[in-house]
Amino acid sequence: MRRIGATTIATAALLAGFAWAGAPASSQRPLVADPVEFEATLPATPAAHLAGARGARLPAGRIVRPGKRFNLVGLRWRGGHLGDVRLRSRRDGGSWSRWVLVGTDPDHGADRRSREHRDRRRGSDPVWVGEADEVQISGRRGRRVRGLRLHFVNTTGTATSADRLRKRIRGIAAGMVSAVREAVGGAARAQSAQPAIVSREDWGAAACPPRADPSYGQVKAAFVHHTVSTNDYGPDQSAAMVLAMCRYHRNSNGWNDIGYNFLVDRYGTIFEGRAGGIGEAVVGAQAQGYNSQSTGIASIGTFSSGGQSEAGLRAIANLLGWKLGLHGVPARGRVALVSGGGSVNRYPAGSRPTFERISGHRDADATACPGDGLYRQLPRLRGMVTPGPPRAATATAAAAARRNVHYGQRAVLDLGLTTSGAPLAGRRLVVQLLGRLGWRNQYSISTDAEGRAQTRVRVRTNRTLRARYGGEAALLPSSSAPVKVGVRPRVRLNVPVDTVAPGRPIRLTGAVRPRKALAVLTVKRRTPRGRLLPVSRRTVKLRKGRLRTSLRLRRPALYHVRLSVRRDARNLAARSVDVSVRVG
Numbered sequence: 356m357r358r359i360g361a362t363t364i365a366t367a368a369l370l371a372g373f374a375w376a377g378a379p380a381s382s383q384r385p386l387v388a389d390p391v392e393f394e395a396t397l398p399a400t401p402a403a404h405l406a407g408a409r410g411a412r413l414p415a416g417r418i419v420r421p422g423k424r425f426n427l428v429g430l431r432w433r434g435g436h437l438g439d440v441r442l443r444s445r446r447d448g449g450s451w452s453r454w455v456l457v458g459t460d461p462d463h464g465a466d467r468r469s470r471e472h473r474d475r476r477r478g479s480d481p482v483w484v485g486e487a488d489e490v491q492i493s494g495r496r497g498r499r500v501r502g503l504r505l506h507f508v509n510t511t512g513t514a515t516s517a518d519r520l521r522k523r524i525r526g527i528a529a530g531m532v533s534a535v536r537e538a539v540g541g542a543a544r545a546q547s548a549q550p551a552i553v554s555r556e557d558w559g560a561a562a563c564p565p566r567a568d569p570s571y572g573q574v575k576a577a578f579v580h581h582t583v584s585t586n587d588y589g590p591d592q593s594a595a596m597v598l599a600m601c602r603y604h605r606n607s608n609g610w611n612d613i614g615y616n617f618l619v620d621r622y623g624t625i626f627e628g629r630a631g632g633i634g635e636a637v638v639g640a641q642a643q644g645y646n647s648q649s650t651g652i653a654s655i656g657t658f659s660s661g662g663q664s665e666a667g668l669r670a671i672a673n674l675l676g677w678k679l680g681l682h683g684v685p686a687r688g689r690v691a692l693v694s695g696g697g698s699v700n701r702y703p704a705g706s707r708p709t710f711e712r713i714s715g716h717r718d719a720d721a722t723a724c725p726g727d728g729l730y731r732q733l734p735r736l737r738g739m740v741t742p743g744p745p746r747a748a749t750a751t752a753a754a755a756a757r758r759n760v761h762y763g764q765r766a767v768l769d770l771g772l773t774t775s776g777a778p779l780a781g782r783r784l785v786v787q788l789l790g791r792l793g794w795r796n797q798y799s800i801s802t803d804a805e806g807r808a809q810t811r812v813r814v815r816t817n818r819t820l821r822a823r824y825g826g827e828a829a830l831l832p833s834s835s836a837p838v839k840v841g842v843r844p845r846v847r848l849n850v851p852v853d854t855v856a857p858g859r860p861i862r863l864t865g866a867v868r869p870r871k872a873l874a875v876l877t878v879k880r881r882t883p884r885g886r887l888l889p890v891s892r893r894t895v896k897l898r899k900g901r902l903r904t905s906l907r908l909r910r911p912a913l914y915h916v917r918l919s920v921r922r923d924a925r926n927l928a929a930r931s932v933d934v935s936v937r938v939g
Contacts (some may be wrong), residue, residue, distance in 0.1 A: 388512030572647030778806025870900030911939030
């Protein structure tokens, strides 16, 4: 037998290692490390621990070692307010970091009536710690809480020794973000008004998909935040920090998505936050009571004493100039917003407090955010924002000729575009469909001399549509109100005979389009007086949307048979026509 040398084995192993490590590079997804999440409980002490009786202290000196390396950590619990908590971290064999005060506002940015508030578990702000293996917690007296746990996230590919080996072999993690920035920045610079923005795709949001479709409101003001993370991070870590925050907001706090609309690091890089479109008025979870009337921009870091860097401040100013201008909002002056209430809101529900167009989070809610240092910079920030040229407001309208259509039919939309009531002719309108990541362009059409247009949209499932005008030099963009169109499946039932002897099987066939897995078969008997009496109702399985079953009727009479499908998340309820069969 031929012997295989050690060199050959080593070479094969090395090639296999490179293939294993480089597999993601050959795919279409960005080269972002797969996030890893895990949890640990806080060790109890003989005296008490935080999850115990009311007034129990969280002792300093308790060290939690979760068994994997982590980049971000936060706390989650159920019950009352946690009180002041500090934490610090370290690597194996390293020195402890500085103590960081953890924000523990129980309701944070989620509005009282939002799904995010209803589904929320109480959670602290997430704290980015870089690369750490241990964390130490210290706290003051707090109220009774239940189920206190530490939630860890790793987004740099270093959670385990195998992950760290893979990262070293790939050798591309350090250059990944700069390559993304170069590509995104080049594309963005071609657009004069919009600053370079790292998209969700490019910071790895595929690993943090939204729980629900985005919601849309209005942008009347902007709230500035900080993320209460360490300021000691490099430019190659920012994308991983955003992904870690998204995973924490979504999976630990139970929110739909990352809370902020945009995030800006100390190096001046802007990241797209919550899904739904950077040019849209996406409702975030960043300023309780005002999310549907504002946009939220978070500075990555802690600014309790020092302020944001010059590069970061300049990037925020450029972003605000573009974003507010896009919605026809001036950067200076004050605006009245309607308070939605909430446990940390400074103003009762229904009141109309006034805010600077660019405000700090603390102006609206009971929080220290965005930190004293950054808050002191807000007057200067307002002066740095360059307002765009004045543009006239426009109004886009859309209406469906029919609210519900049958499968295979097209939804007919009547569209319109005006400015100050006057029609705008020859402008392009885009028909958009609402999906999990926001509005997606479907068709485009030009308005006629009266500023109107009509288009037909193919829809297979229930959809929400709207018309969007992109704006131009002298005209602001605008969107119509959402239009909901329901789609009824087509249901067909075939009974091969008109008359059958009692007890003889009747072979039934049918079909449902679009395909469904289940349907309901209903049988009714007609009495001599013409009344229909229920005989049977059973759920039948469909194979690729097709029905094949049998029916036995023993009592002589005239029967009516119907096949129907229930309403679900994709389609409306629908039924076939009644098919008659006489037994006897």
